[in-house]
Amino acid sequence: MTLKPKKLAEYLTMLVIWLGLVLLFGLLSDNFLNSRTFVTLANRIPALAVVAAGMTLVLIIGGIDLSVGSVLGLCGAVLGLALVNFHLPLWAAILLSLGVGVVAGTLNGLVSVCLGIPSFIVTLGMLEIARGLAYLTTHSQTKYIGSAVEGLAAPVAGLAVSPAFFIAVAVIVTGQIVLSRTVFGRYLVAIGTNESAVRLAGINPKPAKIAVFALLGLLAGLGGVFYTSRLGSSDPNAGVGLELSAIAAVVIGGTSLMGGRGSVVNTFFGVLIIATLEAGLAQVGASEPTKRVITGVVIVTAVILDAWRHHLAGGTFPLLSRLFSRPLSSKSKS
Numbered sequence: 075m076t077l078k079p080k081k082l083a084e085y086l087t088m089l090v091i092w093l094g095l096v097l098l099f100g101l102l103s104d105n106f107l108n109s110r111t112f113v114t115l116a117n118r119i120p121a122l123a124v125v126a127a128g129m130t131l132v133l134i135i136g137g138i139d140l141s142v143g144s145v146l147g148l149c150g151a152v153l154g155l156a157l158v159n160f161h162l163p164l165w166a167a168i169l170l171s172l173g174v175g176v177v178a179g180t181l182n183g184l185v186s187v188c189l190g191i192p193s194f195i196v197t198l199g200m201l202e203i204a205r206g207l208a209y210l211t212t213h214s215q216t217k218y219i220g221s222a223v224e225g226l227a228a229p230v231a232g233l234a235v236s237p238a239f240f241i242a243v244a245v246i247v248t249g250q251i252v253l254s255r256t257v258f259g260r261y262l263v264a265i266g267t268n269e270s271a272v273r274l275a276g277i278n279p280k281p282a283k284i285a286v287f288a289l290l291g292l293l294a295g296l297g298g299v300f301y302t303s304r305l306g307s308s309d310p311n312a313g314v315g316l317e318l319s320a321i322a323a324v325v326i327g328g329t330s331l332m333g334g335r336g337s338v339v340n341t342f343f344g345v346l347i348i349a350t351l352e353a354g355l356a357q358v359g360a361s362e363p364t365k366r367v368i369t370g371v372v373i374v375t376a377v378i379l380d381a382w383r384h385h386l387a388g389g390t391f392p393l394l395s396r397l398f399s400r401p402l403s404s405k406s407k408s
Contacts, residue, residue: 081337082326088343095347099354106357113234115349117227117304120242121146121297123345126323127249128290128339134253134266134322135283135352136333137186137193140296141318145178147309149298154217154308164222172295178204179291183284193287201317207315208310218307226303238300245293249338262286267331322373323348323363330380347372 076114100107110399125142132139148169182200188195224236253259265279272279275310297316302308329336351372355365 075401081371084337085343087328087348092343092346092350094216095350095354099350103354103357106354107156109184109234111353111357114265115118115346115353116235117221117229118343119349120236120238121300121313122319122323122349123242124245124293124300125297126320126327126345127245127292127383128293129320130249130327130329130336130338131152131253131262133207133321133331134262134278134289134333134336136266136269137283137287138321139179139182139183139193139197139287139290140317141178141197141200141204141207142297142317142358143313144201145175145291145294146298146301146313146316147180148204148208148211148213149175149295149307150312151211151217153223153299153302155211156220157219158217158320167235168299171299172292175289175291175293175295175298177220179294180284182291183287186287187280187283205310208312212310214309214310216307216309218380219302220306223303224306225297226300241296242300243342245296246338246339246342253336253338258285260280263334266330266335268334270320274349280307284317296387298368318373319348322376323370325373325376327379327392328380330383331377332380352375 096107105111125146129142133299152174155168155172156162156170157164160167162170175218178200180328182193182197185191186196226241227236229236230240253262258298259283261272261277263351265282269279298312303311305312323344324336324341325331325344325349327340327342329341348369350370352365353370
């Protein structure tokens with residue numbers, strides 16, 4: 075599988091940005107440029123990476139999912155309940171956890187797509203529902219699991235990184251192949267670019283849109299498994315704010331908030347940038363409020379660049395489009 079020059083240039087650009095950030099923090103902190111820092115990064119990002127991969131597909135079709143952090147927390151709570159209270163084997167508990175994620179994602183898709191309710195509103199409601207269920211499931215207490223689940227986050231023998239990292243990389247590669255090399259991926263891009271044209275071509279976009287939300291739910295469940303494995307316990311507060319980090323990583327990776335364009339590989343670079351930014355700011359002694367301000371500025375800058383890129387490509391800024399758009403005449407519609 076060969077890469078197009080334009081796509082290769084995008085990957086190299088993201089790589090250069092990440093390496094520049096690494097070099098910056100290496101100059102600001104004496105302890106940043108060492109193997110321990112990169113091993114820590116690799117073992118911390120799997121949950122965010124798989125969720126961001128699914129979020130990429132959702133944003134490509136013009137949707138959004140604000141519930142992934144809470145769904146991740148709920149899936150982790152279910153995993154702990156299955157292992158500690160029901161004494162299920164690990165594989166069965168993981169399947170149950172993933173199933174909960176699929177159900178939550180499918181509900182988001184069905185309500186949003188079939189009833190025509192904006193995904194922003196639907197997933198905002200699911201955010202509260204899933205978080206409340208996570209608290210009810212654990213009685214608002216952290217469930218210690220221990221070695222039964224820690225294997226996924228433990229370094230592989232002879233290597234410094236965990237199985238979760240390799241699984242996350244496999245998800246990224248698979249997601250990019252699906253997006254760029256399959257009919258389903260082409261449908262997603264077409265839906266995000268012009269859903270009306272897809273309908274006129276005789277393709278029903280609803281099944282694909284619902285499937286994307288279900289897939290994101292599945293990956294949120296997998297993220298819950300990774301998160302629980304790393305902590306060795308199920309925490310009902312797990313994943314708080316993760317939806318913002320996932321959206322930030324996707325946007326930094328160049329996926330358009332307006333739909334129709336995106337790359338799962340670039341999203342992975344976005345995850346690396348977010349994780350490196352957080353780790354570097356912590357090492358240079360930045361306070362929590364300062365870290366939030368800087369991260370927010372990076373996100374807003376990425377959104378502005380996305381809007382400007384869309385404008386240069388022949389689109390318009392959303393606000394200007396609403397202010398100055400006029401109904402099309404029957405001639406222009408034809």
